[in-house]
Amino acid sequence: MKITPERVAAVAKLARLTFTAEELTRFAAQIGDILAYMDMLNSLDTTGVEPLYSPAGLAGPTGATRPDQARQANSRSETLANAPATDGEFFLVPRVV
Amino acid sequence: MSDLHLLNLTQVRDLLARGEIKAQEAVAACLGRIHDTEPKISALLSVQGEQALDAAKSLDAAGPDTDKPLWGVPIVVKDAICAKHAPTTCASRILENFVPFYDACAVARLRAAGAIILGKSNMDEFAMGSSTENSAFGPTANPWDLSRVPGGSSGGSAASVAARQCYGALGTDTGGSIRQPASFCGVVGLKPTYGRVSRFGLVAYGSSLDQIGPMARTPLDCAALLSVIAGHDPADSTSAAVPAPDYEAAVAARADLTGLRLGLPEQFWGEGVDPEVRDACRAAVDAAEKLGAKVVDVSLPHTPYAVAAYYIVAMAEASSNLARFDGVRYGYRDPSAGDLAGLYEKSRGAGFGDEVKRRIVLGTYVLSAGYYDAYYRKAAQARELLRRDFTAAFERCDLLCGPAAPFTAFGLGEKKDDPLQMYLSDIFTISLNLAGLPGLSLPVGLGRDSRLPVGLQLFGPAFGEDVILGAAEALSQALPSLPLPRGIAAA
Numbered sequence: 344m345k346i347t348p349e350r351v352a353a354v355a356k357l358a359r360l361t362f363t364a365e366e367l368t369r370f371a372a373q374i375g376d377i378l379a380y381m382d383m384l385n386s387l388d389t390t391g392v393e394p395l396y397s398p399a400g401l402a403g404p405t406g407a408t409r410p411d412q413a414r415q416a417n418s419r420s421e422t423l424a425n426a427p428a429t430d431g432e433f434f435l436v437p438r439v440v
Numbered sequence: 441m442s443d444l445h446l447l448n449l450t451q452v453r454d455l456l457a458r459g460e461i462k463a464q465e466a467v468a469a470c471l472g473r474i475h476d477t478e479p480k481i482s483a484l485l486s487v488q489g490e491q492a493l494d495a496a497k498s499l500d501a502a503g504p505d506t507d508k509p510l511w512g513v514p515i516v517v518k519d520a521i522c523a524k525h526a527p528t529t530c531a532s533r534i535l536e537n538f539v540p541f542y543d544a545c546a547v548a549r550l551r552a553a554g555a556i557i558l559g560k561s562n563m564d565e566f567a568m569g570s571s572t573e574n575s576a577f578g579p580t581a582n583p584w585d586l587s588r589v590p591g592g593s594s595g596g597s598a599a600s601v602a603a604r605q606c607y608g609a610l611g612t613d614t615g616g617s618i619r620q621p622a623s624f625c626g627v628v629g630l631k632p633t634y635g636r637v638s639r640f641g642l643v644a645y646g647s648s649l650d651q652i653g654p655m656a657r658t659p660l661d662c663a664a665l666l667s668v669i670a671g672h673d674p675a676d677s678t679s680a681a682v683p684a685p686d687y688e689a690a691v692a693a694r695a696d697l698t699g700l701r702l703g704l705p706e707q708f709w710g711e712g713v714d715p716e717v718r719d720a721c722r723a724a725v726d727a728a729e730k731l732g733a734k735v736v737d738v739s740l741p742h743t744p745y746a747v748a749a750y751y752i753v754a755m756a757e758a759s760s761n762l763a764r765f766d767g768v769r770y771g772y773r774d775p776s777a778g779d780l781a782g783l784y785e786k787s788r789g790a791g792f793g794d795e796v797k798r799r800i801v802l803g804t805y806v807l808s809a810g811y812y813d814a815y816y817r818k819a820a821q822a823r824e825l826l827r828r829d830f831t832a833a834f835e836r837c838d839l840l841c842g843p844a845a846p847f848t849a850f851g852l853g854e855k856k857d858d859p860l861q862m863y864l865s866d867i868f869t870i871s872l873n874l875a876g877l878p879g880l881s882l883p884v885g886l887g888r889d890s891r892l893p894v895g896l897q898l899f900g901p902a903f904g905e906d907v908i909l910g911a912a913e914a915l916s917q918a919l920p921s922l923p924l925p926r927g928i929a930a931a
Contacts, residue, residue, distance in 0.1 A: 351801060358759060358804040359766075359784040360797055374802055376860050381748040381806075384818050387825070394820030395827055397648035398634040398876025399678035402902030405635060406681030409674045421541040427773035434768050437780050 346375040444469035446924075449513060449607035449661035450688075456512040457504050463496035463512030463556065466607075470514045470558055474605045477928050481581045483590075483600040485519050486527045487559040495556045508554030510668055515550055516600045516609040519560040520567055521652060522641040523547045526557065530643050531575035532565045534771045534791025544641020545676065546610055546652045546669040553668040558606050561596030565793045566762065567617055567645045569593050570865050573856050574795045581852070582624060583925035584892050588849040591621030597655050598625035602925050608656035608665050612642060614649045615750055616844075616869025619881040622655055623844035623895025626883040626922045628912065629655040630662045631869075633902045634876030635680035637666075638673030646757040647678075649750075649873040659882065659912035663687035666905060685906055694910035698732035701837040702911075707743035708842025708868055716887035720894040721843045724884035727918045728841075728911075736837045740829040743871060745822045750870040751863055752806050752819035758796075759803025765791065798859060827875040834901045839911055843868055844881040844895035868897060878905050882912045883922055893922060 348367035351374060355362055362370065399405055419432070428435040444452065444466060455461045471489050478484060492514065499505075499512050522528045522540035524547075529535045543551065550557070564574035572580045572595030580595045582588040583603045590599040594611030598621035601609050611618040613631035622629025630653045637652045644650060654665035670684035704725065709718060729735055767773035767787030774790050777783035792800070806815035833840060845865060855862045872879045879899035887894050898915075900908045 354801050354805045354808065355797075357808065358800050359763075359781070359788055360792075360800060361785045361789045362797070366794075366797075370798060370801065373798060373859055374805070377751070377802060377863075378805075380860055381752055381815065381819075384745060384748050384752075384815075384822055387742075387745055387818075387822055389818060389821035389825070392821040392824050394817055395824035395874075396820050397678070398827070398874075399648070400635075400680075401827075401876060402633065403635070403680045403682040405678055406672055406674070407677040417541070422769075424541065425538055425770035427767060427771070436768055437777065437783055439780055 346371050445473040445604040448657050450664050452607055453513050459504050463499040466512055467492050467496040467514050467556055470606050477603045477605060480586055480928055481583055481599050481603055482578060483561055483580050483596040484559040485529060485562050485577055488526050488557055492556050492558050511554030513555050514558045514606050515555045516559050516561050516597060516606040517547060517557055518563055518594050518597050518611050520563060520612050520643045521610055523557050526560055530566045531563045531577055533576045534765050538770055545638035545673045549669050561600055563596055564593035565796050567593040567612055567614055568795050568799055570620060570862050574793060576793055579852060582849045583928045586927045588851055591624035593617040595621045598622050598627055601627045601655050603928050608654060608661055610652055611655045612650060612652050614646045615873050616866045618653045619844045619869050619879055619897055622881040624849040626893030627655055627657055628659050628662050628882055630880040632905055633878045635678050637669050638676040638679045640673055640675040644761040646754040649754060659909045659916055660691050663691045663909045682903060687906055687909055690906035691910045691913045694914055696731045697728055697911055697914055700733045700911060701736050702728055702733045703736045703738040703833055703837030703840040705738050705740045705840055705842055707740050712846050713843055714847045716889045717843050717847060717894050720885045720887060721896045724896045728915050731914060731918055738833045738836055742825045742829050746826060746871045747863055747867055749819040749822035750874055752815050755799045755803035756807050756816050759800045762800055823874045826871050830875050830877060839898050839900045841896055841898050844897040848887045848890045848892035872899055877902055878908055880908050880912050882916060884919055
């Protein structure tokens, strides 16, 4: 399927990205090539094959559960230290409502 | 000792442990070497020189500690891995000023073992790339030939180890990002089994594929590093609750390759491999046979589908993971943003580089309604078929081997404008990430035409790192060692 600059713009909007007209044209061509290559998977018979989404736990237990106990969390000042804008207690963003 | 930087990790560690040199001397040797070579190769994004000297001073004041297996050893960490109070940028503008307030599990374990963090290494932005050219802060040069790439995405770590700036480094490997640069720079790099090393504190790219692993100048050195960083971590829900052995002891226990069944997958040795790479790898297989290995021909029939399946999975996971960079809690915020949607779009638009944007868009596309089954689910089914290939192959052999990359280091700029060609250079490494298996790249010599390093990849079943490292060390003893990289010979 041909990937148009308009199609790239629509998907970019879903991903909260904006592109210039030059970027849209360039990315549309590159993404079209890459998707055309990926279409080779259509020739693979996967009837009845269970999809593998993660190798976690395939070869041994992960110990994913742990006791539900309160622990020391990160401090507010450390958590806010990397934020672009705060009021000392909260992250600040442009007015939403 | 003026040539202290030339020693291997385990050699310098033993001198430190015996009190024959001070930790401050080891750090000073590395900082001197960084000073001499960094203008040529640009392997590091930041150097924590003062912090490293302070840490060394504290260690020296207390004296060597037998409970700390890497006491005083200077290490470099890829900039995708958080180190407390050191910048962690992922080579991206969007994290240019990010300074984490905690250590990644692997870094905390290094520090607890007495290792000293020297600096943070360059990489492709968010580990997306195979050449380190996608760094927002400029490329790294290959120490063997400054006009060539070091590979990627852990190109800074590989170049730093090759240039003797440090004794070992941490890299990360999502589709070959440890093994391919190790191959291009003539160092040893190991991608462990998925779950073997905690991903806590690693900035996520493809969460079902990412692993942290060691890079150093010998397999024994990698074993010493892996023994420290491996093991279960409750903070990573995919971390394996499987005890980690003493890898160095496992390596020491193997003198030769007697009885080892070494499988050669036909798909890794045929068309598409440069003849000089194939011949150098074949010579190493011949050396393995002389050491007692028994060579077995095997097949991994779904290999031709691996690149397509890998990039679908990796981009889908990347598009989800990188949603967290929104200009609110950390990272770059565009000052011209009006409303909240504008803040997201402008901050991400200005903060991310081209390759990252391309992968986010592709990942969003393959996960979007109407395409999910055709791309993402189909790729996950191909992934299962690839895993079955390996399971069948390991019924007939103990380890598999083949070239780590189809060619030696390519020129800076050569593939930069053709993303698909760049992706295809990962053909021999990505299957392992899809299946979650361990693999190591071992330098086996220089290509006869290019005179650049060639890496042989040894890969094994899940949690087979001890067998891989042992075989790699035995084989490396039988091969001629590489000279110092000639691109920095005068440094």
